[in-house]
Amino acid sequence: MSFVVWAALAIAGLVVGPIVAHLLHLGRAREREFPPAALVPHHRSTARERSRLEDFPLLVLRSALIVGLAMLGAMPLVRCDRLALGRTSGASVALALVLDDSESMRATLASGKTRWDVAKTGAEQLLHSAREGDAIAIVLAGRPARIALAPTTDLGAAERALDELTVTDRSTDLPASVELARAALKALPQRDHRLVVLSDLADEPVADGSPPVTVPLAELAARVDDCALTGAERRGQRVTVVVACSSEAAAQGRTVELVVTAAAAASAAAHDGGAHRASVGDVVAHAGVSPRRGEQSLALSVPRDAGTLNARLVGNDACRHDDEAPVSEESTASVVGVVADPTRAAAKTGGPTVVEQALQALGDTWAVRPLPFVPDDEKGLDGVGALVIDDPPGFSPEARASLSRFLARGGVAMTLLGPRSAATALGWTLEPFGRGAARWEEAKELQIDVASLTWLGPEATSLASIARRGRTRLDGMEMTGSLVNGRWTDGVPFLLERPAGRGLVVTAGLPASLDESDFALRPGFIALLDQLLRQAGQREGGRRTAAGGAWTFPAAKQVSIDGPDGPAKVTREPSDEACAERGAPPGCGDTILRAVASVRGRYTVHVDGATETRIATLDPAEVLTEPRAPGKASRTEGARGTARVGVSRELSLVLVALFAAELAVRLFRKWTNRRSAPSPSVIPNP
Amino acid sequence: MKTRFAERVGTLDWGKLAPLRLRARAVAEGVFAGAHRSRRRGSGVEFGGHRSYVPGDDLRFLDRRATMRHGKLLVRQFETETDRGLRLVIDASKSMAYRSEGAPGAKLAFAALIGAALCRVALASADTISLDFIGGDHSPPLPAMGGLEAFERLTEILADVEPSGDASASTGLLDVALDAVARRSRRGTAIVVLSDFIDLPDGAAERLMALSSGGRVVVGVRVLDPAEASFPFVGPVLLRASEGGANVETDAASARAGYLAALAAKMTGYRERLVEQGGRFVEVTTSDDPVLVVQSVLAAIGGTSA
Numbered sequence: 005m006s007f008v009v010w011a012a013l014a015i016a017g018l019v020v021g022p023i024v025a026h027l028l029h030l031g032r033a034r035e036r037e038f039p040p041a042a043l044v045p046h047h048r049s050t051a052r053e054r055s056r057l058e059d060f061p062l063l064v065l066r067s068a069l070i071v072g073l074a075m076l077g078a079m080p081l082v083r084c085d086r087l088a089l090g091r092t093s094g095a096s097v098a099l100a101l102v103l104d105d106s107e108s109m110r111a112t113l114a115s116g117k118t119r120w121d122v123a124k125t126g127a128e129q130l131l132h133s134a135r136e137g138d139a140i141a142i143v144l145a146g147r148p149a150r151i152a153l154a155p156t157t158d159l160g161a162a163e164r165a166l167d168e169l170t171v172t173d174r175s176t177d178l179p180a181s182v183e184l185a186r187a188a189l190k191a192l193p194q195r196d197h198r199l200v201v202l203s204d205l206a207d208e209p210v211a212d213g214s215p216p217v218t219v220p221l222a223e224l225a226a227r228v229d230d231c232a233l234t235g236a237e238r239r240g241q242r243v244t245v246v247v248a249c250s251s252e253a254a255a256q257g258r259t260v261e262l263v264v265t266a267a268a269a270a271s272a273a274a275h276d277g278g279a280h281r282a283s284v285g286d287v288v289a290h291a292g293v294s295p296r297r298g299e300q301s302l303a304l305s306v307p308r309d310a311g312t313l314n315a316r317l318v319g320n321d322a323c324r325h326d327d328e329a330p331v332s333e334e335s336t337a338s339v340v341g342v343v344a345d346p347t348r349a350a351a352k353t354g355g356p357t358v359v360e361q362a363l364q365a366l367g368d369t370w371a372v373r374p375l376p377f378v379p380d381d382e383k384g385l386d387g388v389g390a391l392v393i394d395d396p397p398g399f400s401p402e403a404r405a406s407l408s409r410f411l412a413r414g415g416v417a418m419t420l421l422g423p424r425s426a427a428t429a430l431g432w433t434l435e436p437f438g439r440g441a442a443r444w445e446e447a448k449e450l451q452i453d454v455a456s457l458t459w460l461g462p463e464a465t466s467l468a469s470i471a472r473r474g475r476t477r478l479d480g481m482e483m484t485g486s487l488v489n490g491r492w493t494d495g496v497p498f499l500l501e502r503p504a505g506r507g508l509v510v511t512a513g514l515p516a517s518l519d520e521s522d523f524a525l526r527p528g529f530i531a532l533l534d535q536l537l538r539q540a541g542q543r544e545g546g547r548r549t550a551a552g553g554a555w556t557f558p559a560a561k562q563v564s565i566d567g568p569d570g571p572a573k574v575t576r577e578p579s580d581e582a583c584a585e586r587g588a589p590p591g592c593g594d595t596i597l598r599a600v601a602s603v604r605g606r607y608t609v610h611v612d613g614a615t616e617t618r619i620a621t622l623d624p625a626e627v628l629t630e631p632r633a634p635g636k637a638s639r640t641e642g643a644r645g646t647a648r649v650g651v652s653r654e655l656s657l658v659l660v661a662l663f664a665a666e667l668a669v670r671l672f673r674k675w676t677n678r679r680s681a682p683s684p685s686v687i688p689n690p
Numbered sequence: 691m692k693t694r695f696a697e698r699v700g701t702l703d704w705g706k707l708a709p710l711r712l713r714a715r716a717v718a719e720g721v722f723a724g725a726h727r728s729r730r731r732g733s734g735v736e737f738g739g740h741r742s743y744v745p746g747d748d749l750r751f752l753d754r755r756a757t758m759r760h761g762k763l764l765v766r767q768f769e770t771e772t773d774r775g776l777r778l779v780i781d782a783s784k785s786m787a788y789r790s791e792g793a794p795g796a797k798l799a800f801a802a803l804i805g806a807a808l809c810r811v812a813l814a815s816a817d818t819i820s821l822d823f824i825g826g827d828h829s830p831p832l833p834a835m836g837g838l839e840a841f842e843r844l845t846e847i848l849a850d851v852e853p854s855g856d857a858s859a860s861t862g863l864l865d866v867a868l869d870a871v872a873r874r875s876r877r878g879t880a881i882v883v884l885s886d887f888i889d890l891p892d893g894a895a896e897r898l899m900a901l902s903s904g905g906r907v908v909v910g911v912r913v914l915d916p917a918e919a920s921f922p923f924v925g926p927v928l929l930r931a932s933e934g935g936a937n938v939e940t941d942a943a944s945a946r947a948g949y950l951a952a953l954a955a956k957m958t959g960y961r962e963r964l965v966e967q968g969g970r971f972v973e974v975t976t977s978d979d980p981v982l983v984v985q986s987v988l989a990a991i992g993g994t995s996a
Contacts, residue, residue: 034925034926034927034928035927035928035930036923036927036928036929036930037788037929037930037932038788038917038918038929038930038931039785039788039886039888039889039915039918039931039932039933040886040888040918040931040949040953041929041930041931041936041937041938042931042934042936042938043888043949043952043953043956044921044929044938044940044945044948044949044952045938045940045944045945045948045949045952046938046939046940046945047940047941047944047945
C-alpha cells in the first residue's frame with residue numbers, strides 16, 4: 005500500500021476512533037456506592053436520554069475539531085482550496101472570465117454540485133482575489149458567445165453581474181467566446197492579461213492565441229452519464245421523440261413517456277367519436293430506450309385527442325433538467341411553395357424545376373412544395389412560409405386576396421418576372437409585386453450591377469455576366485414602400501423589395517426559365533433564395549428552434565412571450581437587416597423587436613394580437629460531445645493564470661473557534677449542574 | 691488525603707472523628723458543661739415501696755410499723771435499687787461504613803463516638819453500661835459493668851470494630867444483639883440503638899418495640915451520612931447498595947424527590963412504632979455537632995423530647 009493509503013487510513017482512524025469511544029461511553033452512568041440505593045426510584049431511560057442530549061453538542065464539536073485537524077494534516081492530499089489570481093509583479097491584471105452557460109453545465113458531478121455551480125464558485129473566488137485597478141470582463145460561452153460584462157475596473161459591478169448569471173440550455177461555442185474574450189482584453193492598458201475558461205470543454209478545441217487560455221477547474225471535464233430529450237415532434241397520431249445518451253450506462257433501463265399537460269378541447273373529443281379523453285397527467289404512450297450511446301429516434305402512437313403533450317424520460321442520470329421536453333406540433337413554417345411551369349422552368353433533361361432544385365440545394369430545413377398555381381383560397385397557402393412564383397401571367401383578384409392574407413400573416417413571397425408576366429390576362433394584375441404591367445425587353449448587352457447586390461455576399465459576383473435574351477423593366481412598377489435592392493448597369497431596377505403587412509414582397513426582373521437566361525443556374529440565385537428563406541424564417545418563426553436562438557419580429561409592433569421560465573424579455577435593437585430592407589446603409593438606426601429563447605421548452609408568442617406556439621429544443625451535441633480534459637499547458641497555474649490558495653489559515657481559525665466553543669459548552673454545563681444540584685444539608689436534631 | 695488515611699484504624703474510615711477515646715471524652719465534657727451533669731443525684735434515697743422479707747435482706751430496712759400493721763415481715767425498698775444502666779446497641783453492618791465526600795467520618799465511626807460519649811456520661815453517674823453490635827467483625831459484646839475500666843474497654847472494642855455483615859438478609863444478626871440486650875436489661879434500663887435503620891430486616895421495628903416492655907426505654911438514633919439525607923448527586927448515576935445487593939441506574943435529578951419521600955416514610959415508620967411504646971427516635975447525620983447529638987439522646991432518654 006502506498007503512503008497515501010496509509011495516511012488516509014490514519015486520518016480515518018483519527019476521525020472514527022473518538023466517535024466510537026464517545027458512542028461507547030454515551031449514556032453510561034457513573035457507578036457509586038450508596039447504602040439506601042433500594043429506596044431510589046428507577047429512571048434509567050430518562051437518564052440515558054438526557055445524557056445523549058447533553059453529550060451531543062460535545063460530540064459534534066469534538067468531531068468537527070478532529071475532522072479539521074485531519075484536513076489540515078491532509079492538505080497535500082485534499083483539494084480544499086480556492087482559486088485566486090496569481091501575480092508575478094504585483095501589477096494590475098486584466099482578467100477575462102469565459103463562463104460556459106451551456107446546457108451541459110447543468111450536469112451534476114460526483115461532488116453533488118452541478119458544473120455550473122462549481123464554475124460560478126470558481127469565478128466568484130477569482131473575483132474576490134481581484135484588487136483595485138484590475139479589469140474584469142465576463143464572456144458567456146453559450147451559443148452565441150456574448151459579453152455579459154464589458155471590461156470594467158468596478159469590481160462591485162463585476163460581482164453583481166456574476167450574481168445575475170444563470171445557466172441556460174444553449175449549445176456551446178467555446179472558440180467564439182475565447183476570441184471574444186481576447187478581443188475584449190486587447191484594448192485594456194494592463195500589461196498582464198489573463199484568460200480563464202471555466203467550462204467542461206465539450207466543444208471544439210480553442211485556437212492558440214494571446215493571452216493563452218487557462219483552465220483551472222479540471223474537475224468540470226469529468227464525464228457524466230446523461231440522457232436528454234433533444235426533440236419531440238407530433239405528426240397526426242404519431243410522435244417522434246429523439247433521445248441522446250452520452251453513454252450506454254445512461255441509457256440502460258430508461259423509458260420515454262408521453263404525458264398530457266393540457267387536455268384536448270371537448271369538441272375535439274366529440275369529433276373523435278366520443279372516445280375517452282385523456283386528462284392532465286395521463287401517460288398516453290411509452291417506449292423503451294435502447295441501451296446504446298448516441299442519438300436514437302422513438303416513434304410512439306398517441307390518441308387523436310391526446311391534447312398537449314410533454315415527453316418525459318423515466319430514470320435517473322446526471323441531469324434531470326433535460327429529461328423532459330414539450331412535444332411540438334407539425335411544423336408549418338418550414339414549407340416553401342413553388343409556382344413554376346415545369347415546361348418552361350425545368351431542365352431539358354426533366355425533373356423538378358430549377359427553382360425547386362435550387363431550394364433543395366439549400367438543405368432540408370425547408371420542405372419544398374410545388375404548387376400548380378397561386379391558390380385562390382387562403383387555405384391553399386396554409387403551412388407555407390415562403391412562396392416563389394416564376395414568370396406569372398398575372399394574378400386573379402382571388403389570388404391577390406389570398407396573397408394579401410398570406411403576406412399579412414408574415415409570409416414572404418418572391419416573383420421572377422419574365423415574358424409571360426408582360427402579357428397578363430384581362431383583369432389580372434401583378435400586384436402585390438408590382439404596379440401596372442411589366443415590360444419585357446431585349447437587351448443583351450446590359451448586365452446586372454454586381455455592386456448593387458453586395459448584400460448577397462460573394463455569390464453576387466456570379467451574376468456579373470448572365471447569358472440572357474432580355475429583361476423585365478421594373479422601373480415604373482414600384483409600389484409604395486418599395487426599395488430597389490439591385491440594379492442593371494443602366495440603373496434600371498433589377499430587384500425590388502417591399503414590406504407588406506408582416507410579410508415581405510420581392511420582385512426580380514429575370515425569370516427562372518433556362519430558355520430566357522441562366523440566372524437560375526448562378527450561385528447568386530441560390531444566395532437570393534437563401535436570403536428569402538431567412539427572411540421568411542424570421543417572420544414566421546420556426547416552430548422548433550435551438551435553445552439560445554433569437555427570434556426577430558421585423559414588422560411587428562407589439563410582441564410578448566411567455567416561456568417556461570416566465571415572460572421572456574423582448575428588446576428593440578438596432579438592426580442592419582432592417583436598414584437593408586429600406587435600402588439604408590448598415591447602422592442606420594432602424595430597430596427590430598428581438599427575443600431570445602435561452603431555455604428549452606414551450607413558448608407562447610403573442611405578435612400583434614395573433615398567438616402562436618414555438619418550441620426551443622436542445623442541441624444533441626451538448627449531451628453527445630464528451631468533455632475534453634484540459635491540456636497540461638492550460639492547467640498550469642501561477643504566473644499565467646490562477647493560483648490555488650490553501651485555506652489552512654481559515655481552517656486554523658475555525659479550529660480555535662471550535663475549541664473555544666467546547667470550553668464554553670463545558671463551563672455552561674458545569675454551571676447549570678451546580679445550580680440544579682442541592683447542597684448537602686444537615687438535618688436538624690429533633 | 692494522607693492525613694485521612696493516617697487516622698484510619700482498621701478498615702473503618704474514622705476521618706476527623708479519631709481518636710475515639712479522646713474525642714468521646716471531649717464530647718462528654720461538653721455535655722457535662724450543660725444542665726444534665728447530675729441528673730440522678732439523690733434519686734437513690736427516694737422510697738420505692740415494700741416487699742416481703744427474704745432471708746439475707748438487710749435488717750436495717752425492716753419496716754416495723756408496716757410489719758405490725760400487716761402481720762408479716764416487710765422491708766422498705768428505695769429507688770437506688772432500680773437499674774438505670776445504659777445498654778448500647780450499635781449497627782456495625784456493611785452499610786455503616788459509608789462515608790461520602792465531605793463527611794467527617796463513616797457512619798459507624800460517628801455512632802461509636804456518640805455511644806462512647808453517652809457511656810462516659812452514664813459512668814460518671816455511676817450507671818452501668820453494656821455494648822452489643824448488629825453485625826461487624828472484631829465486635830465482642832461488652833457485658834454490663836461500671837467504672838472507669840468499663841469506658842476503657844468500651845473504647846478499645848469500638849476502635850477495633852470493622853463493619854461487615856448484611857443485616858437485611860435475615861433477622862439473625864439483629865436477634866443476636868437484641869436478645870443479649872434484653873437478657874441483661876432490667877426495669878428502667880435505657881437502651882440506645884445507633885443505626886442507619888436502612889438495611890434492618892423486616893420486623894426490626896417490632897423487635898425494638900418488644901424491648902420497650904418492662905419499664906425499659908428504647909431510644910433509636912438514626913445516623914445518616916449527609917449524602918444519604920440530601921441525595922446531592924447529578925446526572926445519570928448507577929447506585930450500588932452496601933447490603934441487599936440492589937443496583938439502581940437512575941437520573942439523579944428525577945429520582946431525588948422520590949428517594950427523599952421513601953426515606954422519610956421509612957423513618958416515620960420506625961418513629962411512630964417506637965413512640966407508641968414509649969420509646970424515642972432521634973435523627974442525626976454525621977455532619978452534626980456530636981455534643982448536640984449526645985444532649986439530644988440524653989434528653990430523649992429522660993423523656994423531655996421525642
